[in-house]
Amino acid sequence: MIKIIEASFVTSAPSIELAPPSDTMEVVFLGRSNVGKSSLINALTNRKNLAKKSSTPGKTRLINFFNILFTKDKERFNARFVDLPGFGYAKVSKQELAKWQKSLNEFIEKREAIRLFVLLVDSRHPDLEIDVGVFEHVNSIKRADQEIIQVFTKIDKLKQSELALIKKMDGIPVSVLKQKGIEKLTKEIFKTLYGEIND
Ligand SMILES: Nc1nc2c(ncn2[C@@H]2O[C@H](COP(=O)(O)OP(=O)(O)OP(=O)(O)O)[C@@H](O)[C@H]2O)c(=O)[nH]1
Ligand SMILES: [Mg+2]
Numbered sequence: 001m002i003k004i005i006e007a008s009f010v011t012s013a014p015s016i017e018l019a020p021p022s023d024t025m026e027v028v029f030l031g032r033s034n035v036g037k038s039s040l041i042n043a044l045t046n047r048k049n050l051a052k053k054s055s056t057p058g059k060t061r062l063i064n065f066f067n068i069l070f071t072k073d074k075e076r077f078n079a080r081f082v083d084l085p086g087f088g089y090a091k092v093s094k095q096e097l098a099k100w101q102k103s104l105n106e107f108i109e110k111r112e113a114i115r116l117f118v119l120l121v122d123s124r125h126p127d128l129e130i131d132v133g134v135f136e137h138v139n140s141i142k143r144a145d146q147e148i149i150q151v152f153t154k155i156d157k158l159k160q161s162e163l164a165l166i167k168k169m170d171g172i173p174v175s176v177l178k179q180k181g182i183e184k185l186t187k188e189i190f191k192t193l194y195g196e197i198n199d
Helices: 037-045 094-110 129-141 160-167 182-194
Strands: 002-013 026-031 063-072 075-083 114-122 147-153
Touching (some): 002 037, 002 182, 026 037, 026 129, 037 075, 037 182, 075 182, 114 129, 114 182
Parallel strands (some): 026 114
């Protein structure tokens, strides 16, 4: 059984230059503002308030780093989770927004330690142009040692018929509220970082 047994905040940084040393395999969580990135990190790590969540979009303005400890059987495995500011948040000046997007792009493209991009998409709006665009962008810059996992968030808000459609799509449906898909995602993350698992 794969578990995350420890999680701790490392630091926040506005840009790749000020990020901590790129010495631990990183899992980057990205998606539109309010899609549920911080809530998902809290659910995966079983912590209420590790990553700050809020009902105000754009709460996460810095790149936040968390050290993670997985266990499998009795072995321990290190990783780092990275909570990125949500894109598409408009309540800042155009100039600030542009600066922000530039540093996000730089981080995504140049950060050595990234092994996995977890792309969050609101399950109620699975085909938004902005999400498709981000998927294609990440896919186009992705190195040979990097993977993408798509996650459909907030599935507790779906009708049965909508859920059936989401389940046919390429991604992991999750609900933090109903604790759905969290274990599966934990396993998938572990598998991309550390290879096949038999449990
Ligand atoms: N119903 C439901 N609400 C959720 C779920 N996950 C997150 N939320 C809510 O969605 C809102 C936004 O969640 P956050 O985790 O702060 O979203 P974020 O993507 O980190 O947002 P930014 O930091 O602004 O980019 C909060 O009110 C959460 O409680 C879920 O699985 N189900
Ligand atoms: Mg957040």
